[in-house]
Amino acid sequence: MTIVEFSLLVCGSSLIAGLVGALTGLGGGVVLVPLLSLFFKVDIRYAIGASLVSVIATSSGAAAAYVKEGFSNIRIGMFLEIATTLGALLGAHLAARISTHAIATVFGVVLLFSAYFSRKPRSQPDREVPPDPLATRLRLNGSFPDADGARTYNVQHVPTGWAVMFGAGALSGLLGIGSGAMKVLAMDQAMKIPFKVSTTTSNFMIGVTAAASAGVYLNRGYIDPGLVMPVMLGVLAGSLLGARILIKVHTKWLRLGFSLVIVLLAVEMLYNGLSGRI
């Protein structure tokens, strides 16, 4: 296969990954590394580098749209980014020290978890939680626009949320994924932040987290321009397209189909990792 053929094929598949990732809200990053390493036989470290860069592109590209809605909480985001960027540094350093078999195996497990969480119902009942002293001191409590003006919310369990965020950052740096699902989990489930605030704030954090490990990957020579070029352009085009047609598509079946693909990729990654093929 020549470089032109390879670039076109990779760009096309990345576009589909970005499109489906945006439509289902699961993010395309999680399927990019398996796609590149299993089907295009790219070395998994190059694949992770390419995926990390694409994650920054989609997160930053979508940020302007999210910001206008007024849901994201810049203080929660910044406070938790200390945890995610530290985690990302740890993950990026681990990636150079453990074998590619181990990385592929961990990736398989994380894929299974993402498929599981994508099947969980997302709507959260209105919950009223009392103010938490630590969250109040850190000025994390906020408000968002509602049908009848602004609705305020209180944040809970700050240390737990911080710890889960550190883990999410480490996974992002190790596997080159945005780990958006785990970030939402930390905010929505642990810290009791409203779902809409959690998802938009998480999107903001993903780019900063990925940038922290992308620097390490670049310095180590894991970012190959010839590979990243078609991946990044494809994913970006796909996710921007996905954001435009988001409202018109029934996402229920798409989500189901996408989670099935994720499970299949997970099995394949586990098999290849455990048998030492990757």
Place this chain on the structure above:
Amino acid sequence: MPSRRSWTDQKLENILGNLLRAGVLLSALVVSIGGVIYLLRHGRSPIDFRVFRGEPADLRDVHGIIRDTVALQGRGIIQLGLLLLIATPVARVAFSIFGFAEERDWMYVLFTLSVFSILLYSLLGAA
């Protein structure tokens, strides 16, 4: 004055959101230009991503990337675009420092400075 605070927060976030989008579009443009040059020059060669070798030293740091860009090397220009992309969220964090300073929220100036230092360490120091 909570209402004033949230208003400036929203204004700050709008500026930052647009900054991010501009950064991404600029980076995509630079990557595309580099990509065209790269494909025109090397497009017919066979691919070689299966074995990990690591990139040559000139594609790993800012100085080498700029040198390759000036020499109009396709791979160097793509790498410059990717560097711009990585720098975009870093710029957002840097701007937030000023935003929080304007609101005289020193605790968050400190938090943001911490995130900024971690990012700079990763980009410049950690190998």
